[in-house]
Amino acid sequence: MNTRRLATHSAFAIVGAVIGAVSVLAVSSWGRPAQTTREPRGVPGSDRPVASAPVELDADAVVLAWAPGGLPARAQEVAAATRGVRSTTVVRAGLDWIVSARAPDGSLLDRPPRGYRIPFEVGVVKPPQYARFVPASERDAIRSLQRGQVLLARTSAQLRGATVGTRIKLIDRTVRVSGIVSDIATNGYEALVSGPPPPSWKRVDDFMLLEADRDARARIDRRLRALLEPGRRLRTRVGGEQPFLRYGDAVHPQMTIKEHFGEFAARPQPDGSLEIDPRWRADNIRSRRVPLLGIVTCHRALLPQLQSALGEIRRKGLGHLVESYGGCYGPRFISRDPNGRLSHHAWGIAVDINPGSNPFGAEPNLPPRIVTIMESHGFTWGGRWLLPDGMHFEWSVFP
Numbered sequence: 207m208n209t210r211r212l213a214t215h216s217a218f219a220i221v222g223a224v225i226g227a228v229s230v231l232a233v234s235s236w237g238r239p240a241q242t243t244r245e246p247r248g249v250p251g252s253d254r255p256v257a258s259a260p261v262e263l264d265a266d267a268v269v270l271a272w273a274p275g276g277l278p279a280r281a282q283e284v285a286a287a288t289r290g291v292r293s294t295t296v297v298r299a300g301l302d303w304i305v306s307a308r309a310p311d312g313s314l315l316d317r318p319p320r321g322y323r324i325p326f327e328v329g330v331v332k333p334p335q336y337a338r339f340v341p342a343s344e345r346d347a348i349r350s351l352q353r354g355q356v357l358l359a360r361t362s363a364q365l366r367g368a369t370v371g372t373r374i375k376l377i378d379r380t381v382r383v384s385g386i387v388s389d390i391a392t393n394g395y396e397a398l399v400s401g402p403p404p405p406s407w408k409r410v411d412d413f414m415l416l417e418a419d420r421d422a423r424a425r426i427d428r429r430l431r432a433l434l435e436p437g438r439r440l441r442t443r444v445g446g447e448q449p450f451l452r453y454g455d456a457v458h459p460q461m462t463i464k465e466h467f468g469e470f471a472a473r474p475q476p477d478g479s480l481e482i483d484p485r486w487r488a489d490n491i492r493s494r495r496v497p498l499l500g501i502v503t504c505h506r507a508l509l510p511q512l513q514s515a516l517g518e519i520r521r522k523g524l525g526h527l528v529e530s531y532g533g534c535y536g537p538r539f540i541s542r543d544p545n546g547r548l549s550h551h552a553w554g555i556a557v558d559i560n561p562g563s564n565p566f567g568a569e570p571n572l573p574p575r576i577v578t579i580m581e582s583h584g585f586t587w588g589g590r591w592l593l594p595d596g597m598h599f600e601w602s603v604f605p
Contacts, residue, residue: 267417272411272440302326315368340391379404389461471486491535507604555600571596581602
């Protein structure tokens with residue numbers, strides 16, 4: 207397994223542009239987690255030709271639509287028929303697992319311990335449709351994507367030193383890296399493939415991208431909501447509102463979490479928990495006393511800002527508002543669903559505060575002053591999510 211060694215006082219950039227316009231969020235850290243393997247070997251661009259002088263899409267012309275549990279079957283048809291919509295595509299996303307990876311010369315890049323696999327978040331696209339929604343210089347790489355091939359996001363390639371020609375063995379197939387594209391082009395997924403989702407995916411999350419007139423968003427929203435059952439929620443966003451347009455867009459992609467906290471191998475358990483590689487756990491997970499919470503177990507890179515945030519809450523005389531603590535490091539899937547996605551608690555970068563009065567999916571009941579302080583220390587709050595999780599704070603930036 208390959209992870210990156212991060213410097214003690216380093217800066218990172220999240221490329222946050224949508225459809226070709228780039229904005230960079232630069233943040234400094236007190237320190238980065240020590241990683242256990244080599245530096246990346248360098249990442250070349252795609253091995254496909256690039257079209258000359260193509261036209262970029264205006265970020266405001268791109269709309270994301272997704273719903274927890276997936277969009278209805280007719281969603282793309284209905285959206286495409288909406289006035290002002292010029293093109294649509296559906297991306298199907300799921301969790302794969304890497305068994306091993308080898309460079310073009312056959313040398314080993316990744317091999318987790320026996321019985322362990324590396325979680326790998328992948329998007330399945332229809333290349334001719336999806337290509338319209340990526341930076342113009344990368345459209346040929348997308349259009350050329352064939353079955354049995356994979357396009358890696360640049361960050362994903364750097365994590366394991368992969369290049370064009372690298373072969374990645376997954377649990378039910380082997381794919382060849384046909385190119386390296388920007389993180390923007392994959393919308394934060396670690397890789398893109400074409401064709402139907404593989405049979406090994408027990409859960410698939412669909413979202414839709416639409417090219418539309420600027421005044422079409424309300425019509426799109428209205429027509430898609432009409433397809434949903436009562437009580438189901440819909441999220442629509444316009445390019446530029448979030449760094450990446452993807453399912454579950456309120457938190458960092460798994461790839462970004464790996465970049466800053468390390469990539470681990472794990473063994474999924476039937477009860478929805480994870481048995482994480484003991485070497486990664488020993489390198490990165492620590493227990494420390496934190497004001498108001500007592501002894502907590504988290505990723506070592508998170509502990510300073512967590513201590514600082516809870517220390518400020520105590521100094522301002524708000525400690526009585528922190529009634530209970532629900533945990534930080536918890537190696538498991540979201541909602542302990544072994545067919546779903548990994549919880550960011552598995553990296554030890556999320557904390558639950560006052561869980562008894564803030565159950566998942568319910569109206570958040572956390573004091574706003576607590577939320578404000580936590581957010582000022584680099585946490586994002588689950589109470590703002592489409593499906594609210596009022597107890598939940600997780601890492602967003604290093605302050």
